[in-house]
Amino acid sequence: MTGLGDRLKEARTAKGFTLDDLQSITKIQKRYLSGIENEDYSMMPGSFYVRAFIKQYAEAVGLDPDEMLSLYKDTSSTSAPEEEKGQINSPTLTRKKGLKVNNQLNEMLPKIIVALFIIVIIVVAWYLSQQSASKNPITDVETEQPPITMENSKKDPQDRDQNQSDGQKIEEPNEEEEPVEEEEEPEVPQQxxxxxxxxxxxxxxxxxxxxxxxxxxxxxxxxxxxxxxxxxxxxxxxxxxxxxxxxxxxxxxxxxxxxxxxxxxxxxxxxxxxxxxxxxxxxxxxxxxxxxxxxxxxx
Structure with missing residues (x-):
């Protein structure tokens, strides 16, 4: 026993805190707080968490965290923390890597679906065009009289009337087309x-x-x-x-x-x-x- 648990407990009692109060303040389970006061760390998940919990406990009751950690270090070995730290960090890194892979797959999946959808549309359009071409063979088109041009329209009015009576239509000059206004694209909402x-x-x-x-x-x-x-x-x-x-x-x-x-x-x-x-x-x-x-x- 180094006196660490007694000092923490005395400081907690002086503050008027119960273990339940301290659990609410630090979010550390009551059984871990009790273990620290009794200097019994057997139920702890590892020495890394022991140091973290001691630091939070000390801050909550107004003691110097570094001083309390130095008391704990007097009873702990130098190799165990490094070993446990490696054991704790390893699954953390594994979870991060798995999470990134899942995110990349989730980002690529919509793009793959859109690409497949476009390919299906192209294949269906090609198939329908082939079917339409096989059902409608090209036929000869009757030769029509050439349309009357501006030069012909300057001829004698009687000739124009004669041409119109023969079924020919005189082309009139096209008026200038009004520019088509482009529709404004709807605004995309901002986050x-x-x-x-x-x-x-x-x-x-x-x-x-x-x-x-x-x-x-x-x-x-x-x-x-x-x-x-x-x-x-x-x-x-x-x-x-x-x-x-x-x-x-x-x-x-x-x-x-x-x-x-x-x-x-x-x-x-x-x-x-x-x-x-x-x-x-x-x-x-x-x-x-x-x-x-x-x-x-x-x-």
Whole structure:
């Protein structure tokens, strides 16, 4: 025992927090908080998460995170963290790679379908033209009298009357055709991502004029992240602490609303269809935010 758990527990008690209160503030499960106080890390998912949870615990009760981490390091080996870090990062990279491949396939699939559709139209048009040509053979056309030109129209009026009586028509000069006004193309609606309201930790934004809803979250520092839609589906399983440089992407076009739980907004950048979301409530170093985006699809 290094005294780490006792110091954290004393600080929590001095703040008047219960473990349930601390669980609500840090979003760390109560059993993990209790394990830290007892310096029993056997139920933890790995030493990387132990350090992250200790840091969040210390910040929540007003202690120096670096000092608390130094107490933890006194009881941990130097090789285990690196090994566990590699084990944690590996599946993360695998998920990212699989996600990018799926996105590329989803982008190419509509193009493939359109190309096949065009080929089918060309084949059907060629087939119908061949059928029409076989049913309508070319026949001889009776030779008609040449039309009267301007030179012939200057001849004697009696000749013109005679020509008209013989069934010949005198061509008159065509008047100048009026220019045809081109129809204006309808304006394409532009995407709008706007802050609408805020209540407590929750800020609401509206997304309009967009044909799709592509979400990308980039981390410039450590932060707790969770993503859930209005049906209750958890897109990020499990919700967890992400590190600087981590990126996650989701296609949320089929949803109407999504809530993003951000532990540290100052370390988190949110992009919607490539557009950076501007926080309506200025972020602070420690206050979390719930970012709710309502996707209003085009009718």
């Amino acid at each position: 709008t991502l706007a802050f609408e309201s805020a209540s407590g930790e929750t800020s609401t934004y509206g997304l309009t004029g967009a044909e799709e809803f592509q979400l990308e979250i980039r981390l410039t520092g450590g932060s707790w992240i969770g993503v859930r839609d209005n049906s209750g589906k958890e897109w990020m399983t499990p919700a967890r602490i992400m590190n600087a440089g981590d990126i996650i992407q989701y296609d949320l076009t089929a949803t109407d609303q999504v809530r993003i739980r951000v532990g540290r907004p100052m370390s988190t950048e949110i992009y919607v269809n490539g557009e950076l979301l501007e926080y309506g409530v200025p972020p602070t170093a420690t206050d979390p935010q719930n970012i709710v985006i309502e996707y209003r699809k085009q009718q």
